[in-house]
Amino acid sequence: MRMLLYDGSLDGLLTALSLAFAARGPVDIAEQDAWQPGLFDASEPVSTDPRAAVRMGRRIREQGSGRSFSHVVYAHMADTPDKARAILAYVRVLLRVGRSVDQHLAEPAVATLLELSRKVGVEAHRLKGLVRFRSLANETLWAPIAPVHDVALPVARHFAGRMPRERWLIHDTRRRYGVFHEKGRLEAVDAAALPSADTECHSNEALYADLWRRYFDTIAIRERSNPGLQRQLMPRRYWTYLTEMAPRRPA
Numbered sequence: 001m002r003m004l005l006y007d008g009s010l011d012g013l014l015t016a017l018s019l020a021f022a023a024r025g026p027v028d029i030a031e032q033d034a035w036q037p038g039l040f041d042a043s044e045p046v047s048t049d050p051r052a053a054v055r056m057g058r059r060i061r062e063q064g065s066g067r068s069f070s071h072v073v074y075a076h077m078a079d080t081p082d083k084a085r086a087i088l089a090y091v092r093v094l095l096r097v098g099r100s101v102d103q104h105l106a107e108p109a110v111a112t113l114l115e116l117s118r119k120v121g122v123e124a125h126r127l128k129g130l131v132r133f134r135s136l137a138n139e140t141l142w143a144p145i146a147p148v149h150d151v152a153l154p155v156a157r158h159f160a161g162r163m164p165r166e167r168w169l170i171h172d173t174r175r176r177y178g179v180f181h182e183k184g185r186l187e188a189v190d191a192a193a194l195p196s197a198d199t200e201c202h203s204n205e206a207l208y209a210d211l212w213r214r215y216f217d218t219i220a221i222r223e224r225s226n227p228g229l230q231r232q233l234m235p236r237r238y239w240t241y242l243t244e245m246a247p248r249r250p251a
Helices: 010-022 050-063 066-076 083-103 108-130 152-162 205-219 227-233 236-241
Strands: 002-006 027-031 042-045 141-145 168-172 177-182 185-189
Touching: 002 010, 010 027, 010 050, 010 066, 010 083, 027 083, 050 066, 050 083, 066 083, 066 108, 083 108, 108 152, 108 236, 141 236, 152 168, 152 177, 152 185
Parallel strands: 002 027, 002 042, 141 168
Antiparallel strands: 168 177, 177 185
């Protein structure tokens, strides 16, 4: 099988898709870092072409829909090694059946892709309510997260609308990158420029954290405690960076 290996970016994925549909004979695509070669696979690196990526994205939207393209983008954010193959299979169905693609749930390619998109969307939606910012000494608001899927960008876009005037950074500690916001602009930040747990916080940060924890404790109705529901809505994997779950300081 001829394997087209892309660099992991969305533009790289769309470039690989465009090459796959222009190729003669069987072809598959994979993210370069996640690819496990088979016995008869012949790999071919893909040079990302932004113009080809734009054309492929337009083709998906025109022959499918904007929602179809959103499903592809969300599936691209999924933390699973077979996501590229799932996306290619979905787009193949889309180009065959058109705008009704998402109604073809009997097609395994469609069902698989929509499930990937759903999982990523659910996590992004949860984190919109579970991100906790803390103020650094330079007054930048810093929010570390450790999501299963690569959802820092959609979460950052949400907060760009909610906090348009503040300077803040959403930091994916699993993937060691961040999305920085200032004056309405979002910018990717690599590992070298990211804060750490030892980074100095603003002098009032401990006070604000204590006030938030007191508020959290005060509004809780002990008689209606439901730990199972709490873990369902706020899974334990997100508790590491929740201010209200941090150890209390001695009174």
